[in-house]
Amino acid sequence: MISDRAIGFAGLVLSTAFFLYYIAWIGVMPHVDRSHFTQDFFPPCEYGLFLASLVMVTGIGLSITLASFHVILKSGYHSPPKAHTPIR
Template sequence: MATGADQVVGVGIVGLSGIIFTYYTLWLVILPFVDSDHVVQNFFPDRIYAVTIPVAAGVLLLVVLCAFIAVAKLKSKSKEKTN
């Protein structure tokens, strides 16, 4: 069973994810239909960032994952040589 602290962290993560999802959805789906001089436009960056930020995050994730796999393989090969 999860402790109280684990539950609070879980609720926080789910809440933050929901806020990010809502913000991103508003940014991509609703904002194109709002006038460009409306005050709501000030709360969102340019739409080009809606594509570049997730792509950059995905590429960074792949680089970190590949580096982790490479380091793990190199360590396992060095262990085989010493045994």
């Protein structure tokens, strides 16, 4: 079985590699000539900006949703009683 230390190291290496690739993609490649061969290794920069926006909006939305549920559950909220319809 793989130890926790090995899993943590693999996660660190993968996240560092992704971070460096993303920095090169968004920070460096817009300044490189379009005809250079390194442009073939990266998708258009618009996709990177869309990806970052999507992750940010999803993270903020999920955080707000979880915080709202936490507040609702901790405040002791009970649904209002059903309306009583009078008999005619």
